[in-house]
Amino acid sequence: MTTPEDTTQPILSLRGISKSFPGVRALTNIDLDIYPAEVHSLVGENGAGKSTLMKIIQGIHQKDEGQIIYRSEDISINSPSEAIKLGISMIHQELNSIPEMSISDNIFIGRELSLMTDFFFNQQEQLRQSQALLDKFSLPYKATEKIKHLSVAHRQMIEIIKAVFQQAKVIIMDEPTSSLSEEESQQLFKIIAELKAAGVAIIYISHRLEEVLELSDRVSILRDGEYVGTRTAKNLTRDELVNMMVGRTISQLFPKRQVAIGEPIFEVKNLCRTGVFSDISFSVRAGEILGIAGLVGAGRSEIVQSIFGLDPLTSGTILLNGKEIKIRHPQDAIQHNIAFASEDRKGIGLVMGRSIRENISLPHLADFTRHYFLDQHYEKEETRRISERLKVKTPSINQKVENLSGGNQQKVVLSKGLLKEPTLLIIDEPTRGIDIGAKSEIHSIMCDLAEKGMGIIMISSEMPEILGMSDRIIVIGGGRIRGEFTNANITQEDILHCAI
């Protein structure tokens, strides 16, 4: 914080920024002006392009088109370390601090003060300077304390101090309050006010709209990778903000067919996992697609993973066809004819280094075993049948799944679940990261299954998908059910209001 910046000129301007990833246009022609000593919030739905935009400013991604103007100079940022040198720092959602090292060492990491030569570092001076910073922000710690002894909130503040120490002119904060208590949040806001007073520009990303309106000077809205506009926070209401975020009518991309809905086949009562979710009760009927909506991190995936036996449940009952069942391991769920297609294809869904055939048959090997040995002929036939039905594009079912495209991998995950015609299919983010064509194929497969009387639970962060595909929608927020809607007359606004 050397010379005070001229607060009438933007410190950072983006002009016409565009960015594409294979198959997806992430950002189109974004303009943004950030002034010194301002808190500038960035809002938008999941996938609106906020993260991508910030990654471009950070040098993690490179822009395809457009200009970045920083302190009146047209620059390019090629790496996070370049960004930091320029004075642009980001406080990450997942914190980057090294738990086993002291506060002081964490603040100075990578730019240690040298003692005589670069080989030695001046520990005394580092401790003195870190202590001064800790005192300035009234954090009650010694600079020698190890980071692992600090709370998440305080670790985050250390990250901010580190940014200040690195002479940051622009600090980006991505959902900084998501894991903080009310009191800790207030402490953070105080620090933000101090930074602002010192002339630092803050780009603030949050889903908590009240917080955004209270804290910001200005708010910019992104939607579907496009810039919607910038408003002064003072003159803005929450409803206006939500309208700008959603803004569009749903395109009828979804081949949803109305099918006869039968009796409830699956029911959960008062499911609870301590610290993650609580009091979750819902049911699914035969032929019904139950949509689960909510923000990322609301606890949706955690709920279905616990139902499937991947994570433990603290309490609650699960009923299948009216009878109580116990699921302690995914094996139990599979034996009860429940299938699960995870959102995390690489982590949970597939063994990437093995073939399509082996992946599809893995949960069903007991069915292919005759007298202790695998009937590989039968296995081949069955896995080929299902992969052809789901139109997995591959020269051979012996192809390793890591060689397939994302959409085809997703179809393999589905094939795996559908090989045995499950009673209940749980599908988490059925079409994340796959192209439009594969998307509508998967949607049409889901409709086929519902038509056959299968119950489907679908988690999705894509509003159009939730609204277009579900017969009924429950909204999860903070690990609880916030509301339930039947499809007739609801809008994205309703869901968003309920989720936030």
Place this chain on the structure above:
Amino acid sequence: MLKKLLLSIAMLVMFVGLQVSSQAAETIKIGVAFKNLSDQFVKNIADAVEARGNDYDNVELIVVDARGDIVTQLSQIENFISQGVDAIILNAQDAAGLSPAVDRAKEAGIPVVECNTLTTNPNYDIYVGSDDVEAGKIQGKYVNKLLPDGGNIIILHGPMGQSPEIKRREGIQQELLDKNPKIKVLAEQTAEWKRDKAMSITEDMIQAFDNINLICAQNDDMAMGALSAVDAAGLSEKIKIVGIDAIPDALEAVKEGKLACTVFQDAKGQGSTSVDMAVKLAKGEKVEKNAMIPFILVTAENADEFMHKNAQ
């Protein structure tokens, strides 16, 4: 809490330990450092050392095993010095590597008995052992007698660079190869004193050469390994095998005529003499610089005599 408890227990144990050691001030404490107690011959020496130690009323032995590691043995000697032993019996793992340990013990005024293996340091008080060149010579002489008109031999070495490996090879050179130019060495390989390694090398050699007359193994374990291979190939009539050490099953094989000879190295003699010398030195008595325990040739005729000498 648990940490503190453990710490105080450890302190208590140390304290009691100190008490005990100070009470035993009149007894003679001898630190005995062996190179590797997994080696059968060394184990035999160790047994003799312990047996002899028990014969004295006032001798306390502290026996440690370096498990074939020079650095371990160095620190064991340092421990002996700080424990304040009255004498050290050193069965050195390495001739050069352990010579600084001898200096350190001498600086601390502790007499050193080198047992079975010699370091390169001349400052030791006494060497109790046998001259490995002698073993090689005895072996060489006998082979010369077995093959007076010459023949083809294979030599199985110990780990290259160990003092017995070098010296036994020297003895063979002097008494066999230099004296009988008609002896041809087909191949020399190290089997690292090991039975399984000697077996597979011999198996390969049998494939490589069809004219082997004799296998000269630098110890009995390797001789027994070679014997397994020769037996299995049905060549025991054609190929003679000689070894060194006189371990029990080798003696048995010599008696049955399967091994032509072995060379008796007196483990018991080396062990008990070492203890005797250490006691003398601890009491301040003067001793000779060397106490050589002779090697003896063992053939089918005299195998019975040795049968129980190196057994447990």
Place this chain on the structure above:
Amino acid sequence: MNSLLKKHKYNFLKSQNAGLIIFLLVLMLLLSFLSSSFFTANNLTNVIRQVSINGILALGMTFVIITGSIDLSVGSLVAVSGVISGSIIYAHPDAVFTGMIFGILACSALGFINGFLVVKFNIPGFISTLAMLTIARGFALAYADGRPYVLSSKAFKFIGHGYFLKIPIPVWFLIASIIVTGIILSKTKFGRHVYAVGGNALAARASGVRVGAVQLWVFIISGTLAGLSGVILASRIGSGQPAIGTSYEMDAIASCVIGGASLAGGSGSIFGTVMGFIIMGIINNGLNLMNVSSYYQLIVKGAIIALAVILDQAKKKKV
């Protein structure tokens, strides 16, 4: 017809093990030129018999490595099985079968402990088997009081030195082990689970695989085969030796790695491992036949291991 042939050839070159087969053939050709005694029926029998000890160890190791773990204790287990079966056969020269069974079962039990530590306490296999490496060695030395059990039992000798249909008995054990492990790994549910656990343990769990049980069993298999190997070795050298088998784990691991197993888990095969230990055995044998000095043997052996793996990697990348 022509196109069919072409297609066939293409598939062979593309198959995962083509590189290994070619490497082995080149190596054999080279050795045949360098030593006239190499390519003889006698010597090849000799090589196969020599590789049986390491081979059986490597087969067990293959299971552990495919699950993404490692078993460092097999060398010590070889000694444990040797002294336990040795002590029984020493006391009762006719109780060969009983002795062998107890030797092998003892190692199965130690393998179980390896796996139990991994599954129950979440200790990496590298650590639990490193602990077992020294514990089992200490146990073998203590059990035998540092001395070998010298065995003169004729019946027991037959295990290591006998022949059946002109093929050495240890080779029959090796062949039986190859067939059994090969079938388990490629033709059973358990085999698939082994690959799935190594490829992605979480995905395996989500597919209903009992990951812990699979991990436990691979260590039991590895321990059991180490036990079998130890019994055969004891018979071959006519004694149960407590100090035997040091660093055998390294040869077993090298065999698996030459055979295309990845230490990261998820890949590897019995066929590859068989190629791996045959290559290792042939290198040892060839160097001895040519009477290469032991110093240079070490260098050549290491270089060939590295070369085999480099070729394998290069081929994998191309496919």
